[in-house]
Amino acid sequence: xxxxxxxxxxxxxxxxxxxxxxxxxxxxxxxxxxxxxxxxxxxxxxxxxxxxxxxxxxxxxxxxxxxxxxxxxxxxxxxxxxxxxxxxxxxxxxxxxxxxxxxxxxxxxxxxxxxxxxxxxxxxxxxxxxxxxxxxxxxxxxxxxxxxxxxxxxxxxxxxxxxxxxxxxxxxxxxxxxxxxxxxxxxxxxxxxxxxxxxxxxxxxxxxxxxxxxxxxxxxxxxxxxxxxxxxxxxxxxxxxxxxxxxxxxxxxxxxxxxxxxxxxxxxxxxxxxxxxxxxxxxxxxxxxxxxxxxxxxxxxxxxxxxxxxxxxxxxxxxxxxxxxxxxxxxxxxxxxxxxxxxxxxxxxxxxxxxxxxxxxxxxxxxxxxxxxxxxxxxxxxxxxxxxxxxxxxxxxxxxxxxxxx
Amino acid sequence: xxxxxxxxxxxxxxxxxxxxxxxxxxxxxxxxxxxxxxxxxxxxxxxxxxxxxxxxxxxxxxxxxxxxxxxxxxxxxxxxxxxxxxxxxxxxxxxxxxxxxxxxxxxxxxxxxxxxxxxxxxxxxxxxxxxxxxxxxxxxxxxxxxxxxxxxxxxxxxxxxxxxxxxxxxxxxxxxxxxxxxxxxxxxxxxxxxxxxxxxxxxxxxxxxxxxxxxxxxxxxxxxxxxxxxxx
Ligand SMILES: Nc1ncnc2c1ncn2[C@@H]1O[C@H](COP(=O)(O)OP(=O)(O)OP(=O)(O)O)[C@@H](O)[C@H]1O
Ligand SMILES: [Mg+2]
Numbered sequence: 001x002x003x004x005x006x007x008x009x010x011x012x013x014x015x016x017x018x019x020x021x022x023x024x025x026x027x028x029x030x031x032x033x034x035x036x037x038x039x040x041x042x043x044x045x046x047x048x049x050x051x052x053x054x055x056x057x058x059x060x061x062x063x064x065x066x067x068x069x070x071x072x073x074x075x076x077x078x079x080x081x082x083x084x085x086x087x088x089x090x091x092x093x094x095x096x097x098x099x100x101x102x103x104x105x106x107x108x109x110x111x112x113x114x115x116x117x118x119x120x121x122x123x124x125x126x127x128x129x130x131x132x133x134x135x136x137x138x139x140x141x142x143x144x145x146x147x148x149x150x151x152x153x154x155x156x157x158x159x160x161x162x163x164x165x166x167x168x169x170x171x172x173x174x175x176x177x178x179x180x181x182x183x184x185x186x187x188x189x190x191x192x193x194x195x196x197x198x199x200x201x202x203x204x205x206x207x208x209x210x211x212x213x214x215x216x217x218x219x220x221x222x223x224x225x226x227x228x229x230x231x232x233x234x235x236x237x238x239x240x241x242x243x244x245x246x247x248x249x250x251x252x253x254x255x256x257x258x259x260x261x262x263x264x265x266x267x268x269x270x271x272x273x274x275x276x277x278x279x280x281x282x283x284x285x286x287x288x289x290x291x292x293x294x295x296x297x298x299x300x301x302x303x304x305x306x307x308x309x310x311x312x313x314x315x316x317x318x319x320x321x322x323x324x325x326x327x328x329x330x331x332x333x334x335x336x337x338x339x340x341x342x343x344x345x346x347x348x349x350x351x352x353x354x355x356x357x358x359x360x361x362x363x364x365x366x367x368x369x370x371x372x373x374x375x376x377x378x379x380x381x382x383x384x385x386x387x388x389x390x391x392x393x394x395x396x397x398x399x400x401x402x403x404x405x406x
Numbered sequence: 407x408x409x410x411x412x413x414x415x416x417x418x419x420x421x422x423x424x425x426x427x428x429x430x431x432x433x434x435x436x437x438x439x440x441x442x443x444x445x446x447x448x449x450x451x452x453x454x455x456x457x458x459x460x461x462x463x464x465x466x467x468x469x470x471x472x473x474x475x476x477x478x479x480x481x482x483x484x485x486x487x488x489x490x491x492x493x494x495x496x497x498x499x500x501x502x503x504x505x506x507x508x509x510x511x512x513x514x515x516x517x518x519x520x521x522x523x524x525x526x527x528x529x530x531x532x533x534x535x536x537x538x539x540x541x542x543x544x545x546x547x548x549x550x551x552x553x554x555x556x557x558x559x560x561x562x563x564x565x566x567x568x569x570x571x572x573x574x575x576x577x578x579x580x581x582x583x584x585x586x587x588x589x590x591x592x593x594x595x596x597x598x599x600x601x602x603x604x605x606x607x608x609x610x611x612x613x614x615x616x617x618x619x620x621x622x623x624x625x626x627x628x629x630x631x632x633x634x635x636x637x638x
Contacts, residue, residue: 005507005508008508011507299499302464302491302497303491303520303564303565304491304492305520306488
């Protein structure tokens with residue numbers, strides 16, 4: 001009954017209600033689109049970065065992160081990979097053996113990071129093969145092929161098919177030295193990586209370092225990347241946490257996490273201003289709706305309706321108006337996000353060059369994360385309830401005689 | 407002697423919000439029994455509305471007590487009072503009594519819903535009430551589609567809906583032409599006779615006054631005369 005009454009009431013002045021609904025609609029639409037773009041950019045950035053580096057989650061021998069040495073490596077066993085892959089949110093595992101070595105070619109020498117990787121899984125996860133700008137991607141079973149960053153190639157003055165000498169320290173202080181053939185040169189997004197990295201098939205690296213079957217890290221890629229913490233918990237529950245440590249990318253790359261946090265706080269302000277503006281409109285409408293019915297409220301109290309029920313009707317009216325706008329906004333937002341996910345927008349100009357330099361596709365990504373939609377709806381509902389507080393309070397203070405005589 | 411339904415003792419009301427305090431009621435005593443049909447008359451500003459509001463619990467007297475059906479309503483807390491009104495008192499105001507967005511059925515049904523009457527009984531009662539005031543064909547009309555007299559009749563039906571002991575009406579006919587006014591009064595008189603509902607209504611209209619069986623005259627906030635008469 002009260003629902004029906006509230007519904008009829010908001011259409012007493014249909015034009016005013018429509019204008020208010022429209023303002024909520026546009027605000028929600030803008031907020032969703034904006035959040036979708038910014039979150040999309042972040043998600044894409046995170047994905048790009050972690051797929052080359054840490055993965056969303058990473059497993060080490062307990063203590064490795066504190067002291068990153070090959071001596072803190074661990075043996076992969078079938079059981080570990082199996083229990084990880086049993087987690088439905090885990091999509092890929094990337095085993096790595098990460099060490100440091102001196103590389104020399106002719107009269108040039110440089111310290112480098114040597115990444116022993118599984119060529120197939122990296123190809124799947126980060127399309128490392130597509131970063132090859134000269135030469136070819138190596139094969140899994142090759143024992144002497146390496147890929148090097150183009151920055152490093154320049155510094156060493158080395159070309160495809162040249163032979164590099166690597167000297168480093170192996171497992172338990174054994175010496176690690178060998179000659180390797182440059183199969184390809186990579187152009188990597190991160191300048192840091194580009195001028196420092198050498199990729200080598202995992203088996204070859206393990207052999208070079210006398211490390212048997214050992215890894216320094218096992219990177220994990222996730223399907224639903226927003227479930228970072230819960231996935232971490234789930235994994236911790238399924239493996240031996242005395243032997244292993246599980247870390248999130250946020251723990252391993254706190255700077256990136258902080259950058260995103262800082263950057264998003266600016267976005268919250270923009271959205272906050274948007275909502276403040278519509279709040280004024282909604283508030284004005286609610287006030288008018290309440291005050292112009294003062295006499296009617298007086299009569300309703302006289303015939304036996306309790307004031308809190310009247311206040312409840314006012315609240316319902318506020319929620320109905322804003323919810324209508326909100327649902328339309330969510331619908332419109334879904335359409336927009338869907339549209340731009342189907343037909344991505346590529347941008348051009350200098351921004352495009354910057355993006356390509358970093359190895360990121362020059363595409364505006366839209367995040368379809370359901371949380372954006374739920375969050376906006378909740379914000380609007382909370383706003384509608386808060387804004388109804390004052391009119392509701394006014395209703396509770398009505399003196400029936402005064403109202404009826406007004 | 408019948409059962410006392412309204413008993414007001416020493417009721418005074420002074421409005422102090424104004425520059426000069428207005429003594430709207432001064433030591434009014436009023437005793438009305440179940441089934442009476444009483445007109446409250448007097449010049450403008452004599453305190454008729456004020457007295458009706460005190461009896462209906464819409465406003466508090468400055469001093470004095472009001473009993474309605476044995477309950478001292480001047481002592482009730484707000485929500486108790488609203489509930490008391492819902493169960494015992496029907497109101498009809500001068501005009502615009504009804505919720506404009508609701509039909510006659512819904513306006514009357516609203517009170518029944520507040521009383522938590524089951525839907526089936528509600529439907530029956532609404533029909534019954536509209537028949538009593540002769541408006542069953544207007545069941546689905548909104549107030550805007552009714553004449554002033556019809557609106558007042560729906561308002562009477564709504565006041566009756568909760569089966570109250572008394573109906574208080576403040577100048578229910580003031581905005582009506584004489585035909586609608588006497589029609590409304592006839593309906594009220596019939597309900598009074600057949601359903602034993604006590605009516606207390608204020609009016610300026612001589613023809614309406616003639617239909618009452620008891621006429622109480624207020625002058626300057628005091629009861630000036632209180633006479634029984636034979637209604638025409
Ligand atoms: N809210 C108020 N504040 C101040 N004075 C008031 C208020 N309500 C009524 N009065 C005063 O109280 C007195 C009685 O008013 P009341 O409305 O009861 O008269 P009435 O007999 O109903 O008059 P009418 O026939 O014009 O309706 C008047 O002098 C009026 O001005
Ligand atoms: Mg009056």
